[in-house]
Amino acid sequence: MRRQLTGALLGVLLALGGARTAHAVDPTQLPDPRLQARYLALTHEFRCMQCQNESLADSPVELAADLRAEVRDMLLAGKSDAQIRAFMVARYGDFILFRPRFNARTAWVWLAPGVLLLAGALVCVRVLRQRAALLPADTEPVQEDART
Amino acid sequence: MSRFLLPLAVFALLVAVLAMGIRHAPEKGVIPSPLIGRPAPQFALPDLADAAHIVDSHSLAGHWYLFNVWGTWCVECRAEHDTLLEVRKAGVVPLVGLDWKDNDSDAREWLEQLGDPYQVVAVDHNGRAAIDWGVYGAPETFLVNPQGIVVYKYVGPLTHDVWTHDILPLVPGHPVAGS
Numbered sequence: 001m002r003r004q005l006t007g008a009l010l011g012v013l014l015a016l017g018g019a020r021t022a023h024a025v026d027p028t029q030l031p032d033p034r035l036q037a038r039y040l041a042l043t044h045e046f047r048c049m050q051c052q053n054e055s056l057a058d059s060p061v062e063l064a065a066d067l068r069a070e071v072r073d074m075l076l077a078g079k080s081d082a083q084i085r086a087f088m089v090a091r092y093g094d095f096i097l098f099r100p101r102f103n104a105r106t107a108w109v110w111l112a113p114g115v116l117l118l119a120g121a122l123v124c125v126r127v128l129r130q131r132a133a134l135l136p137a138d139t140e141p142v143q144e145d146a147r148t
Numbered sequence: 149m150s151r152f153l154l155p156l157a158v159f160a161l162l163v164a165v166l167a168m169g170i171r172h173a174p175e176k177g178v179i180p181s182p183l184i185g186r187p188a189p190q191f192a193l194p195d196l197a198d199a200a201h202i203v204d205s206h207s208l209a210g211h212w213y214l215f216n217v218w219g220t221w222c223v224e225c226r227a228e229h230d231t232l233l234e235v236r237k238a239g240v241v242p243l244v245g246l247d248w249k250d251n252d253s254d255a256r257e258w259l260e261q262l263g264d265p266y267q268v269v270a271v272d273h274n275g276r277a278a279i280d281w282g283v284y285g286a287p288e289t290f291l292v293n294p295q296g297i298v299v300y301k302y303v304g305p306l307t308h309d310v311w312t313h314d315i316l317p318l319v320p321g322h323p324v325a326g327s
Contacts, residue, residue, distance in 0.1 A: 049179070049284030062249065063284060066275045091282035093182040 025060050028072055035075050042071050042081060046088055047096050055098065181282055181290075181301040188215070188292045189280035196247055196255055196269035203244075203270040208292070212241045212319055215290040216266070216306075217278060219250040220258045222286040228305035232265035235311055241291070241319055245269035248278045248286055291315055 026043065030036040040057065046067065048059035056064045056071070067088075074084050088096045100106040183189075188205065195201040216232065218225040235243055245266040247255045252271060259266070272278050281290065284303075291300040300318055302310055 063275070066279060070276075070279060090182060091279060092284065093180060093282070095179045 026057055026065075026068060028068060030072065030075065038081060039072060039075055042075075042084055043068055045085075045098055046071075047098055049092055049096065179284075179303075181298070183282055183290070183298045184301060186298060187296050188290070188298050189277070191270065191272075191277040191280065193246075193270035193272055193277060196245070196252060196259075196271050199252070199271070203268050208244060209296050210294050212294060213267075213292050214241050214243050214315070215246065215281070215292055216243055217246045217248050217281065217283050217286050217288045219248045219286050220254040221250065222248075224305040225287045226262075228287050228307070229262050229265070231306040231308055231311055233263050234308065235306075236265040238316075240316065242267035246277060246281070246283075247271050248283065249273065249275045289315075291318055 028039065030039050043057035044055045046056040048054045048056050048061060048064045048067075050061045050063050051059050054064075056067050070087070071084060074087065079087075085097070089101075094100050094103075094106065100109055102110055190205045192202050192204045195203050214235065232243060235241070243266045245268070247269050249272065255269070255271075259269075270277070281288075287305055289302045289306050290298050293299050300315060302314065
């Protein structure tokens with residue numbers, strides 16, 4: 001009896017696990033592989049507005065499923081990627097884009113890493129120069145383990 | 149001297165940036181709606197009270213209204229219901245409801261039991277209208293002016309304070325009536 005129960009439980013778990021690996025959250029298959037590729041790229045590029053650190057593609061919530069359906073329908077209707085992005089931004093704002101467009105408000109998001117990298121490089125160069133300046137004072141050849 | 153000055157300056161800058169982040173941290177992660185200042189989305193959906201009747205957004209033009217997105221599955225909608233009844237009682241702006249991805253009979257029962265604050269409720273079974281309004285979590289409330297422009301949006305359960313301090317002052321001719 002007990003063995004049967006564990007067997008049944010194991011079966012259910014395996015079935016669930018199998019279902020999960022077959023299609024994580026989104027089972028959508030578009031007829032044309034090129035459309036499918038664009039569908040995947042787009043749904044990974046949009047943020048799920050409810051669980052904000054997940055993409056539409058990864059989110060299990062109902063709103064994400066609805067928005068994926070919108071993306072699918074627009075692709076099937078022959079809309080371009082830009083049109084689909086514009087549709088989403090018009091409703092949910094720039095926030096829905098994981099890769100924000102470059103404009104006055106988002107400029108710092110794009111520029112900050114470069115500026116920080118440059119600042120880091122400058123600090124690095126300065127430190128190295130300072131250390132190099134210390135070198136000439138230290139011309140004594142290093143004694144190899146004079147104590148032994 | 150400058151050995152400490154530079155790191156200190158960097159530290160101060162970091163504090164300033166983080167403080168700015170904390171100050172501007174929106175409550176509950178509210179995201180600004182791109183709809184504000186733009187025409188309210190059009191819709192034509194069945195009336196909750198009578199499915200044969202269509203609620204057409206064109207018929208809403210010409211006067212102020214509050215567009216409230218709710219559902220019986222939404223816990224926080226229950227929390228704001230008393231405020232909605234207060235809004236109805238004030239009689240300043242009519243409430244137009246959007247019953248989002250809900251069961252019609254559940255929704256009717258909800259309004260029967262808790263009181264019906266709405267002038268009319270449109271039923272959005274597949275959630276398309278809600279997407280047009282950029283809704284991402286019920287309840288959400290929009291204030292629309294007679295020209296059909298969205299002037300204000302609130303995400304989360306409406307409270308007496310939000311109603312009297314944020315919404316009422318936006319409706320001309322109806323300054324804050326105490327609090």
